Amino acid sequence: MASFTPASFHEGRDRVGQDHDERDRDEEDRDEEGLDRQARDGQDRDEEDRDGQNRVGQNRVGPGRGEEGRDEAAPGRAAEAVELAAGALVYASDVLIDELYDDVQTLADEATTVADCGSELWHLDALPPRYAGTYDELFARRFLVTAIALTTRFTDGSFQRLGCLAEELVLKLLVEQAHATLDLYGLLDTDTADALDRFADGVYEDRDFEWLYDDPTEDPDDDPAYEGPGVTPSTLGGWFTPFDDDRYVHPYAVDERAEPDPGSAPSGHRASDGGS
Template identity: 65%
Template sequence: MTYVVTVETRIPGGAPELDELSRVGAGTLLERGFDSVAGVEGPDGVEVDVLDVVVGVHPGGAILKVFVEAPSLEVAEDAVGSVTQEVLERSEVLAEWVVESSEVKLHTDLARESLEAADGPDAPPSDPQVRRAQHALKAAETFETAEETHDPEAEIRAMAARLRSFTPATFGVADPVDEFGVGPGGAELAAGALVYGAEVLIDELYDDVQALADEDTNVAGCEGHLWHLDQLPARYASRYDELFARRFLVTAVALTTRFTDGGFERLGCLAEELVLKFLLEQAHVTLDLYGLLDDEVTAALECFATEVYEDGDFEWLFDGGAEGAERAEEADGADGPDGPAPGFGTWFTPFGEDRYVHPYAADEHVQEPEDA
C-alpha cells in the first residue's frame, strides 16, 4: 500500500531563522540525503520502498512528504521516522535539527488506482525506480496544495534589495517614464528574480559538477541529467569536463557575489558573459512560472542586459551552422588585432588587466611561449 509520511523538522532552539540561501542549501541536503535511500528496513526486517520525497523548507525548519510503499501504517511511520533521523545525522549542517512529528496518511487516490489497476494493463510497474518516477509528479502536486499560502511575488520583491550593485536606472526606470515604460515595481521584480535565479543557478551548476564527477566524463559523454552545462555551445561538449564545470561554477559564484555585494563594475571574461546568459534565462523562467513576467518586467530585464553586456559578440558561439563552425575554427586559440580571439581556450581569460576573474577559474596562460 502507498502511504504519505509527513515529517516536521525544526532548527535547534536558539538558532537564528534560515535566510533564503540557507533554505536552499538545507533543501538540497535533505533531497540528496533521501536520493541515496532506495529502501528502508522496517520492524522485523520488513522492506519499505521509498518512492519519492518532497521537501519544503521554511525559516524555522522543513516539512517533508515521503511517499513509501509499506505493508501497514505503523511500519511506514517507523521506517520513515528512522530514515529521516539518519539523513539529518549524516549531514553535519543539519545534525542538530529536531524531528518534531511524523504522521502517516493513506494516499487514497494512489491506493484506489493501484486496486483498480491490479493485474490489469494499468498495473503499477514492478521496477521501483519506474514507480518512483511515476509518483514524482503527484508528489509535487500534493505539496503545492499544502503551499497555497506561499506568496512568491512578495518573496521575489523582498530579494531585490540584495542586488546592491545596480540601481533602478539599470533596469530602465526613468523620471519621467520613458518609452521603455518601466516603473519601480517592474524593476523591483526583475532585480528580485535575478537574486532568486542566482540561488537556483548555483545550486543546479553544483549538481552538474557532481554529475560529471560521478560518471568521470564530459558533457558529450554524460548519461545523467544536466541542468545547464549541456546548454553551452555544443561544438565544445567534449571539453566540458569536471574541471571546466568547477571553474564555471566558481565563476558563477564570483559574478553573482559581485552583483550582490556592490562590487560589480564590468564583466571580466567570456565565461561570465555565459553565466549572465544563464542567469537572465533563469530569471525569465522564475517570473513566468509564477505568472509575473509581463511586458514591463520583460523590458526591465532587457534594459539590465543591455547595460551589463558590453556587446553580444559571444552569441556567435551558439551558431550551429557552417558559418559558426568556420568562425570557431578560426578563433580557437588564434590571436586577433585586439588580443586573443574568444576561442574555447580563452573563456576564462580576463578581457583586460582591469577586469576581475576569480583566481581558481582564471587561465594562467593563454598560450605557452615557445623556446627561442
C-alpha cells in the same frame, strides 16, 4: 542598470514572494465570491455579467482611471517591474548556483563530459554545443566558481564590468533563469521582461559571444563567425582569461597562460594539471 542596486535586488526578492502570496489570496477570494454568487437566489444573470465586466475593467484600469490614468501610472509600473526583475535575478542566482553544483556532481560521478553524459543536466548542456566534448568536471567546477564570483559582485555592490567570456555565458544563463522564475510565479509580462533585457544590455559590452552558438563547421578557421570583432580561434582557450588587466576573474578559474593555445579546449591549462 543604475536601478539594480544591492538594495533593489533584496527588496525585489521579497516582492516576488509577496506578489505570489497575494495572487494566491486573490484566487481564494474569487473562489469564495463565486460560491456566494451561486448560492444567492433570484439574482439577475445579466446584471451579474455586467458586474463581472466592470470588475475586469477596474482591475485593468482602476476606479475612475481612463487613458490619462494609465499614463500617469506608467512610472509606477516601470519601477515595480524593475523591482520584480531585480528580485528574480537574486532568486535565480541561488537556483543557478545550486543547479550548477548538481551538474558538477553529475559529471564527477560519471567521469565524463557533457557530450557523453547519460544523465540530465540543469545548465551545462545549455552552453555552446559545439564544445560539449570539452565540458568535463574540471571545466564545470571553474564555471561554477565563475558564477559564484559574478553573482556575488552583483549583490554586494562591487560589480563594475564582466571579466571574461565565461562570465558573459554565466550572465546569459542567469537572465534565462530569472525569466523562468518570473514565469513560474505568474509575474512575467512585457514590463518585467523589458526590465531584464535592459539589465542585460547594460552589463554586456557587446554580444560577440553569441557566435559560439552558431552551427559548427568542419574547420573552425573557416567559420565566418570567427571574423567578427574581437573574435578569433585563439579565444577558444581563453574563456576564463580576463578581457584586460582591469578585469576580475576568480583565481581558481582564471587561465594562467598569457597566450592561450589556438584551438585549445575551454578548460585551458588546468586540463593537464588535475585542477591543482
